[in-house]
Amino acid sequence: MSDHVGTLPAATAHQFDDAVQQRDASGLGMWVFLVTEILFFGGLFTIYTVYRSLYPEAFGHASGTLDITLGAVNTAVLIGSSLTMALAVHTAQVSRNRRLVALFLCATIVLGGVFLGIKGVEYAQKFHEHHVPGPSFHYSGADAQHAELFFCLYFLMTGLHALHMVIGVGLLSVLAVMALRGRFGPSYYTPVELTGLYWHFVDIVWIFLFPLLYLVERHS
Amino acid sequence: MTEHAAPHAHVVPLAVYFGVFIALLVFTGATTAIAFVDLGRFNVAVALTIAVVKASLVLLYFMHLRYTSRLTLVFVGIAFFWLGTMIGLTMSDIVSRGWFGA
Numbered sequence: 001m002s003d004h005v006g007t008l009p010a011a012t013a014h015q016f017d018d019a020v021q022q023r024d025a026s027g028l029g030m031w032v033f034l035v036t037e038i039l040f041f042g043g044l045f046t047i048y049t050v051y052r053s054l055y056p057e058a059f060g061h062a063s064g065t066l067d068i069t070l071g072a073v074n075t076a077v078l079i080g081s082s083l084t085m086a087l088a089v090h091t092a093q094v095s096r097n098r099r100l101v102a103l104f105l106c107a108t109i110v111l112g113g114v115f116l117g118i119k120g121v122e123y124a125q126k127f128h129e130h131h132v133p134g135p136s137f138h139y140s141g142a143d144a145q146h147a148e149l150f151f152c153l154y155f156l157m158t159g160l161h162a163l164h165m166v167i168g169v170g171l172l173s174v175l176a177v178m179a180l181r182g183r184f185g186p187s188y189y190t191p192v193e194l195t196g197l198y199w200h201f202v203d204i205v206w207i208f209l210f211p212l213l214y215l216v217e218r219h220s
Numbered sequence: 221m222t223e224h225a226a227p228h229a230h231v232v233p234l235a236v237y238f239g240v241f242i243a244l245l246v247f248t249g250a251t252t253a254i255a256f257v258d259l260g261r262f263n264v265a266v267a268l269t270i271a272v273v274k275a276s277l278v279l280l281y282f283m284h285l286r287y288t289s290r291l292t293l294v295f296v297g298i299a300f301f302w303l304g305t306m307i308g309l310t311m312s313d314i315v316s317r318g319w320f321g322a
Binding site: 023024027028031032034035038039042043045046049050053054068072075076079080082083085086087090093094196197200201203204207208210211212215217218219220 | 229231232234237238241244245248249251252255256257258259263267268270271274275278279281282283288289291292295296298299300302303306307310311314315
């Protein structure tokens, strides 16, 4: 593709029949990656299911120490970021408005940053309360040993999720610069679309983490 | 640089995106509120059902699965098949422990 340096890489590579097949192949490749991601997080969800079924009381009590307001607000923030991400893809699909694409990408970055900031506040609270597993772990409730197991899973799952968010913010930053340079438009928006798939996947992981970590035995 | 005709990607109407966004917010509020109501063992079932509905909305509309190729659907289906296998077979072990002795 060296003959296309500095221009839109809209041309169809020779191994594809047409641009539609080329775009579908890129999408399928991204989905293959997301399949591995589903099973990657799935391992942690399996561990969670096993230990919650073995120690339901300890998990219920430990879940009650999490800040449900911050958790719910963060869920809404992440859903908002998925909307702005979808709007960025939509704008690139239907127009050559480079500023609007970049604006929606930046909005997604900002909302992702808000999510990570709130997560940081929650982590700081947990460190302050000595609820972080390790030598300084201290827990006043019943069955501290298995509550520590819950907090292990809490930090593993939210930490891995947050790492994915940080990577996503990095990808979106590159895309925002590319968008401002006019790289995307109706004929070529594959990077925006695929990064969107990744971002929505991270949103879905949180959609499950929120009830599983924050909403256990809240009624008692 | 000549502008090529757009490969016929399905353009989802903006109203659908905003509708899904509102629905996701409503479901988030609902699952948070219902968590404080004692439904016994059904609390988990309701929370997970709402999460599955929310995830389905994101998959179908934000991730365009409703408009994608059948081949992509096969790949996504396989992911959830193996996820179910992993959790299902693991839990069949955990749940059935001690069934011999009793």
